[in-house]
Amino acid sequence: MTERIDIRNMRTRTEAINALPTVPSALKQISAMFEKPRLSIDELSGFISGDPALTSKILKMVNSAAYGFPNRISSISHAIMLLGFNVVRGLLLGVSVFDLMQKNIAGLWEHSVGCAVAARCIAQKKNLQEPEEVSICGLLHDIGKVILILHYPREYETVLAKARDEGISLFEAEQSRFEATHADVGSWLARKWRFPVNLAEAIEYHHTPHLSRQAKLETAIVHVSDILVRARGIGINGDMLVPDIHPESWTLLQLTDDDVRDILAELETAASEAEDL
Ligand SMILES: [Fe+2]
Numbered sequence: 001m002t003e004r005i006d007i008r009n010m011r012t013r014t015e016a017i018n019a020l021p022t023v024p025s026a027l028k029q030i031s032a033m034f035e036k037p038r039l040s041i042d043e044l045s046g047f048i049s050g051d052p053a054l055t056s057k058i059l060k061m062v063n064s065a066a067y068g069f070p071n072r073i074s075s076i077s078h079a080i081m082l083l084g085f086n087v088v089r090g091l092l093l094g095v096s097v098f099d100l101m102q103k104n105i106a107g108l109w110e111h112s113v114g115c116a117v118a119a120r121c122i123a124q125k126k127n128l129q130e131p132e133e134v135s136i137c138g139l140l141h142d143i144g145k146v147i148l149i150l151h152y153p154r155e156y157e158t159v160l161a162k163a164r165d166e167g168i169s170l171f172e173a174e175q176s177r178f179e180a181t182h183a184d185v186g187s188w189l190a191r192k193w194r195f196p197v198n199l200a201e202a203i204e205y206h207h208t209p210h211l212s213r214q215a216k217l218e219t220a221i222v223h224v225s226d227i228l229v230r231a232r233g234i235g236i237n238g239d240m241l242v243p244d245i246h247p248e249s250w251t252l253l254q255l256t257d258d259d260v261r262d263i264l265a266e267l268e269t270a271a272s273e274a275e276d277l
């Protein structure tokens with residue numbers, strides 16, 4: 001059996017994302033900016049507004065059904081005011097890894113947008129204070145897959161093939177080849193990029209929600225959203241399996257049949273939009 005790639009090597013490489021030649025320069029700049037201990041709203045909105053392509057992608061997202069604001073949001077500073085700093089930061093990352101996502105795992109973007117929509121919808125039903133922040137966890141929860149494929153292209157191809165051939169989940173297949181999974185990798189980045197701890201935790205435990213300590217609710221929401229989106233067949237996330245919802249998450253969320261129907265209806269609208277985005 002081939003040896004697994006060790007966790008320290010994985011973490012160092014993940015955190016050195018800025019050094020990767022295949023990462024577009026815009027993403028390198030964003031990543032470097034987020035690592036600074038202090039980033040002001042002006043700096044963030046100035047950076048985004050200086051790039052017309054990024055600006056239009058973000059405005060498209062915030063004006064989509066994923067957020068469902070009744071009036072048009074016309075500027076980045078307006079978006080920050082309505083959605084908050086962390087959400088706009090998360091969107092910026094989401095849209096800037098988008099090209100990488102599509103190139104490497106087709107359908108991962110649709111899957112991610114679907115999770116963002118479902119997560120926001122559940123968070124609202126559960127009266128969480130920042131439903132838009134939870135939706136960012138949905139958008140970024142599988143970002144670790146993109147990072148793994150960039151750093152370990154050959155090894156990750158074998159992981160994808162193993163999942164396909166053996167009919168196991170990608171999460172399981174990753175464990176056979178790596179000491180850490182895409183969930184760990186995503187959370188290392190979220191921490192390095194100084195996202196709030198509950199967001200990082202929801203990413204870290206989205207496949208093992210019972211292990212979450214500080215963000216049980218957010219983690220359960222991302223976990224359930226991920227599975228609902230797969231069950232609904234929106235996008236592709238690298239494997240064909242729909243795992244069971246963890247009973248602890250299901251009990252915690254107490255979703256009714258009506259809730260699930262509403263979430264699926266929102267996913268329907270968003271799925272058609274994700275293609276345009
Ligand atoms: Fe995942």
Ligand SMILES: [Fe+2]
Nearest residue numbers: 141142226237
């Ligand atoms: Fe996922």
